[in-house]
Amino acid sequence: MDEIKHECGLFGVYGSLDATEKVYQGLYSLQHRGEESAGIASTDGSSIVWHKGMGLVGNVFKPRDLRRLRNSAAIGHVRYSTIGRSEWQNAQPLVAEYSRGQVAVAHNGQLVNTSSLRRDLERGGAVFQTQTTRHNHTPSDSEVILHLMAKPEYRENLSGLLRDLKGAFSLLILTPEEMIAARDPNGFRPLCIGKLKDGYAVASESCALDQIRAEYLREVSPGEIVYIGKNGLRSETFAPAKPSYCIFELIYFSRPDSMIYGENVHLIRKRLGAKLAEECPVEADMVIPVPEGGNSAAMGYSQASGIPLERGFVRNHYIGRTFIQPDVEQRQQKAEMKLNAISDVVTGKRVVVVDDSIVRGTTSKSRFGLLKRAGAKEIHVRISCPPHRYPCYYGIDFQIKEELIAAVRPLEEITEFLEVDSLGYLSIEGLLSCTSSPKDYCVACFAGKYPVQAEIVKKAREGAEEWEEKAGEHTIVV
Numbered sequence: 001m002d003e004i005k006h007e008c009g010l011f012g013v014y015g016s017l018d019a020t021e022k023v024y025q026g027l028y029s030l031q032h033r034g035e036e037s038a039g040i041a042s043t044d045g046s047s048i049v050w051h052k053g054m055g056l057v058g059n060v061f062k063p064r065d066l067r068r069l070r071n072s073a074a075i076g077h078v079r080y081s082t083i084g085r086s087e088w089q090n091a092q093p094l095v096a097e098y099s100r101g102q103v104a105v106a107h108n109g110q111l112v113n114t115s116s117l118r119r120d121l122e123r124g125g126a127v128f129q130t131q132t133t134r135h136n137h138t139p140s141d142s143e144v145i146l147h148l149m150a151k152p153e154y155r156e157n158l159s160g161l162l163r164d165l166k167g168a169f170s171l172l173i174l175t176p177e178e179m180i181a182a183r184d185p186n187g188f189r190p191l192c193i194g195k196l197k198d199g200y201a202v203a204s205e206s207c208a209l210d211q212i213r214a215e216y217l218r219e220v221s222p223g224e225i226v227y228i229g230k231n232g233l234r235s236e237t238f239a240p241a242k243p244s245y246c247i248f249e250l251i252y253f254s255r256p257d258s259m260i261y262g263e264n265v266h267l268i269r270k271r272l273g274a275k276l277a278e279e280c281p282v283e284a285d286m287v288i289p290v291p292e293g294g295n296s297a298a299m300g301y302s303q304a305s306g307i308p309l310e311r312g313f314v315r316n317h318y319i320g321r322t323f324i325q326p327d328v329e330q331r332q333q334k335a336e337m338k339l340n341a342i343s344d345v346v347t348g349k350r351v352v353v354v355d356d357s358i359v360r361g362t363t364s365k366s367r368f369g370l371l372k373r374a375g376a377k378e379i380h381v382r383i384s385c386p387p388h389r390y391p392c393y394y395g396i397d398f399q400i401k402e403e404l405i406a407a408v409r410p411l412e413e414i415t416e417f418l419e420v421d422s423l424g425y426l427s428i429e430g431l432l433s434c435t436s437s438p439k440d441y442c443v444a445c446f447a448g449k450y451p452v453q454a455e456i457v458k459k460a461r462e463g464a465e466e467w468e469e470k471a472g473e474h475t476i477v478v
C-alpha cells in the first residue's frame with residue numbers, strides 16, 4: 001500500500017452503564033482509521049463532559065480521564081486530518097453550548113459545500129474556532145454543523161439541516177437526552193448499529209461492535225437519521241438514498257474482520273485477488289502479499305492461479321501505519337522501516353507480489369526494491385484495484401491529481417519507475433463484479449465520474465469560492 005491518508009472513525013454507545021469504557025475499547029478497534037487524535041464526549045443525562053488529545057487512543061486517555069467521563073451515553077472519535085490541520089482544536093468530538101443546551105458532534109467524511117455554508121454563517125455573525133485547511137480558509141466540517149444546529153431554522157429541524165449538507169458525512173451527535181446517528185444520502189462512509197444487552201452502539205465498522213460484544217443489527221441507511229434515547233431506537237429518512245458507497249473502504253481502509261455495506265471485507269478482498277489472477281495472469285513460483293493490505297487479495301490470487309502463497313515480507317509491528325503520518329518525510333522513513341524481505345524465501349524466485357493499491361508510487365517502489373535486494377529473480381506486481389487517476393473529494397487525502405502516479409504516467413512508465421518486471425491492475429469492471437451491488441459504489445477516483453459536485457469542489461479547494469455558489473444549481477459530472 002502506498003501513502004494514502006485515512007480520515008476518521010466513530011463509535012458511540014447509549015444506555016450502557018459503562019458506555020464510556022465501551023467507547024474507549026471501540027476506538028481501539030478503529031485506531032486504523034486515524035492515529036492523529038482521539039476524543040470522547042459523554043453525558044449523565046444533564047450535561048456533557050469530554051476529553052480529547054493528540055495521538056493514539058492509548059496515549060490520549062488516562063484512567064483518571066475515563067473515570068471522569070464514566071457515564072451511560074458516550075460518543076468517540078479517532079481522526080486523521082484529511083482537510084483540517086493536525087492540531088488539538090480539530091480533535092473531535094466538538095462540544096458546544098447553544099440555546100437548546102449542550103451538544104457534541106463527531107464527523108467522518110468531507111463536506112463539499114463547507115465554504116459556502118461558512119460564508120453564510122459568518123454573515124450571520126458566527127465565529128469559527130477550528131483551523132483552516134491547507135487549501136483555503138475552511139473551518140472543520142463538524143464546527144460548521146454545530147453552528148448550523150444553532151440557527152433558528154434548524155433547531156427543531158435536523159432533517160432540513162442534513163439536506164443542506166453536500167458531500168460525505170457519517171455523523172454521531174450526543175445531547176444530554178439522546179444519541180443521534182446519521183449518514184449522507186450517498187452513504188459514502190460506513191456506519192452501522194449494534195445491539196447491547198442494555199443499550200445500542202453505533203460504529204464506523206462492525207469490528208468495533210465485536211470488540212464490545214454488541215450484536216450487529218444493520219447499517220445506518222444512506223439518508224437516514226437514527227435517534228437513540230430512553231424509549232429505544234427511532235428512525236427517520238431525511239433524503240432518498242442514492243448509494244455511492246466508497247469502494248476504497250472495501251479495498252483498503254476497513255479492517256478485514258468488518259462487515260461493510262453488507263460485505264465481509266476479507267472475503268471481498270479474496271474475490272478481488274481471484275479476479276486479478278483471472279485478468280492479469282503470470283507464470284511465477286510464489287505469490288507474496290504486501291502485509292497487511294495485500295494479505296487477503298494475495299490469498300485469492302494464489303487460490304485462483306494455483307501458485308503457492310508464501311511469506312516474503314516481515315512487518316515491524318512497532319511502526320504505525322505509514323500513510324497516517326502527516327509529514328511526507330516521516331512517512332517515507334517509516335515506510336522503509338516497516339517491512340523487510342525474507343531473502344531465503346525469495347532468492348532466485350519469480351515472485352508475484354500483491355498489494356491493494358499504488359497511489360503516489362514512492363512507498364511502493366521502496367517496498368518492491370526490498371524484494372530485489374533480497375535476491376528475487378523476477379518481480380511481477382499485481383494490484384487489487386484499478387489505477388488511481390482522479391482525486392477524491394469525499395474524505396480521502398488524494399485531492400491533487402498530479403500527485404497520483406497513474407494520472408501522470410502510462411502503465412509502462414510506472415512499471416519502469418517501480419523497477420519491476422511487470423505490473424497489472426484490476427479493471428473497474430472486474431472490481432465492481434466482485435461486489436453484490438455494483439451500481440451502488442463510488443469509483444470516482446478510478447473513473448472520474450463524481451456522484452456529487454466534483455468540479456465545483458476542486459475549484460473551491462483552490463480558493464475560487466464563486467464556483468461553489470453554483471453548487472445549488474448544478475451537479476457537474478466530470
Ligand code: SF4
Pocket residue numbers: 188245246247248249391392393394395396442443444445446
Ligand atoms: S473517490 Fe474513491 S476514495 Fe473517494 S469516495 Fe469515491 S471511491 Fe472512495
